[in-house]
Amino acid sequence: MAGLILVGAVMQYRQDRRNRYRIARYQAWETRLSDFLFRKGYEHGDFGPVAWADRWLFRDFLARYQSSIAGEESELLRGLYLDIGLHASLPRRLRDRDPRVRAQAAKEIGAFRLDEPSEHVAPLAAERPWRWKPGLRLEGYLDRVLPLLDDPVPYVAHTAALTLTQSRNLRYAAPVVAWVMREELYQRERLLRVLEGFGPGLLPWMKDNLESPDQNPGPWILFALLAGSHRHRESQPRLLWLLDIPNVDLRASVLKALIILADPAIYPRVLAFATSPAWEIRTQVARALGVLGGPSAVPDLMPLMADPVFEVRRNAAQSLVDLGHAGVSALTWLAEDPKADRFARDMARERLEWADERGHL
Amino acid sequence: MDLVKGGRLFPMTRHWPAHTTVLVVEDDAATAKIIQVRLEMEGLRVLVATNGMDALEIFQREAVDLVATDLMMPAMNGFRLVQEVRDLPPPKGRVPILLLSSNHSEQDMVRCLAAGADDYMAKPISVQVMVERLWRLYERSHRAG
Numbered sequence: 001m002a003g004l005i006l007v008g009a010v011m012q013y014r015q016d017r018r019n020r021y022r023i024a025r026y027q028a029w030e031t032r033l034s035d036f037l038f039r040k041g042y043e044h045g046d047f048g049p050v051a052w053a054d055r056w057l058f059r060d061f062l063a064r065y066q067s068s069i070a071g072e073e074s075e076l077l078r079g080l081y082l083d084i085g086l087h088a089s090l091p092r093r094l095r096d097r098d099p100r101v102r103a104q105a106a107k108e109i110g111a112f113r114l115d116e117p118s119e120h121v122a123p124l125a126a127e128r129p130w131r132w133k134p135g136l137r138l139e140g141y142l143d144r145v146l147p148l149l150d151d152p153v154p155y156v157a158h159t160a161a162l163t164l165t166q167s168r169n170l171r172y173a174a175p176v177v178a179w180v181m182r183e184e185l186y187q188r189e190r191l192l193r194v195l196e197g198f199g200p201g202l203l204p205w206m207k208d209n210l211e212s213p214d215q216n217p218g219p220w221i222l223f224a225l226l227a228g229s230h231r232h233r234e235s236q237p238r239l240l241w242l243l244d245i246p247n248v249d250l251r252a253s254v255l256k257a258l259i260i261l262a263d264p265a266i267y268p269r270v271l272a273f274a275t276s277p278a279w280e281i282r283t284q285v286a287r288a289l290g291v292l293g294g295p296s297a298v299p300d301l302m303p304l305m306a307d308p309v310f311e312v313r314r315n316a317a318q319s320l321v322d323l324g325h326a327g328v329s330a331l332t333w334l335a336e337d338p339k340a341d342r343f344a345r346d347m348a349r350e351r352l353e354w355a356d357e358r359g360h361l
Numbered sequence: 362m363d364l365v366k367g368g369r370l371f372p373m374t375r376h377w378p379a380h381t382t383v384l385v386v387e388d389d390a391a392t393a394k395i396i397q398v399r400l401e402m403e404g405l406r407v408l409v410a411t412n413g414m415d416a417l418e419i420f421q422r423e424a425v426d427l428v429a430t431d432l433m434m435p436a437m438n439g440f441r442l443v444q445e446v447r448d449l450p451p452p453k454g455r456v457p458i459l460l461l462s463s464n465h466s467e468q469d470m471v472r473c474l475a476a477g478a479d480d481y482m483a484k485p486i487s488v489q490v491m492v493e494r495l496w497r498l499y500e501r502s503h504r505a506g
Binding site for chain 1: 389399459484486488489
């Protein structure tokens with residue numbers, strides 16, 4: 001027992017010592033970095049030496065800025081990272097047995113944009129490592145990240161996908177889209193955040209490269225959701241074309257995107273789906289009519305208040321609340337009408353109470 | 362006048378009045394430090410807070426001319442901070458606010474501006490651009506009186 005306590009104390013002591021050392025290094029580097037970016041560091045021409053033993057710590061220090069600093073400062077940070085020469089070990093680290101090392105390597109390639117050409121200079125580290133190879137080319141790092149999409153550890157594959165999308169290089173669009181399609185259906189909407197990294201340029205690529213939606217509608221669902229999240233109005237004609245494909249999930253996703261694009265001119269096209277046998281489609285129509293039609297949509301929303309499916313009734317009622325005076329008047333009339341459909345009346349009362357509690361009335 | 366830093370040019374087209382104070386609200390100390398150093402180079406007085414609660418306290422205590430705040434922070438987020446500032450009587454309630462966020466969604470942008478922020482920048486930010494935007498906000502608010 002005493003031995004265990006002693007081991008624990010020693011481990012705690014070592015951990016504390018490491019933390020104190022890290023904090024001391026970070027504080028010293030923060031001052032030097034500010035000088036390097038904005039003050040005399042420029043006049044002197046460099047950041048100053050970084051001890052070879054501190055190179056991993058220095059990498060973590062630099063990585064802290066990559067998510068918040070852009071522009072010229074970001075370029076200078078990238079230069080500092082290249083100066084310590086750690087990128088030379090990336091090919092080995094991408095194949096490391098430890099998944100944390102693989103993921104970190106992929107992250108570094110994305111954060112420091114290692115596929116972009118850069119003038120290569122020798123490391124600042126006081127002691128040059130024996131494995132340092134001058135003249136190492138920066139191109140090709142993203143190709144080495146590609147196999148990690150098949151990594152057995154989901155976190156590593158996810159990090160690799162993020163790195164590839166953040167490059168905005170559409171050469172990697174096909175493998176990343178294929179990776180998303182291999183994931184479970186419920187995960188796909190979450191993974192949209194990854195695909196968004198490619199930017200709106202992915203949508204024309206998808207339009208040109210995806211298989212026909214009749215054969216494989218899955219990727220087109222992603223297309224529709226991405227068109228919505230990017231508010232990509234140029235994709236609206238293709239979305240309307242996709243509405244003709246008889247696939248429930250695809251139509252529901254297209255309607256979601258059309259709600260976001262909010263073009264009133266397509267109201268009649270959407271209204272045609274109000275009587276669809278699929279409740280998933282009617283649910284989206286109930287939201288879309290309110291957004292696209294404004295107060296004039298009230299007569300079309302009223303029949304949906306009596307829909308046999310709860311979600312459709314709830315969305316129709318919510319649309320009416322969102323329409324303001326015209327919609328609320330219709331709901332109030334429905335709530336007080338003894339001859340109205342029982343489910344429609346209950347839903348109208350429920351939404352009016354909901355809106356009243358939140359001060360929307 | 363331009364400040365030349367070893368080949369790097371910081372155009373000094375801005376003439377900040379003496380004692381102009383900027384409150385920087387950022388929970389990431391490393392980013393806050395970078396921003397602080399750059400703003401101090403402009404001759405500004407910079408106050409730093411790591412969350413909305415502290416920021417509000419500083420804001421009420423000190424004479425602040427501009428606020429640059431992060432969106433996602435512990436204790437009180439950027440939205441709440443903007444709302445609390447806007448609820449104060451003028452002139453404090455009218456101080457220009459620049460929101461910084463790592464969330465790039467359009468909805469967030471609209472939410473920020475609707476909450477009363479004067480401008481919005483998505484992270485990662487260029488500190489140079491941020492300084493320029495703060496100057497524009499300052500100029501506009503002083504022109505409006």
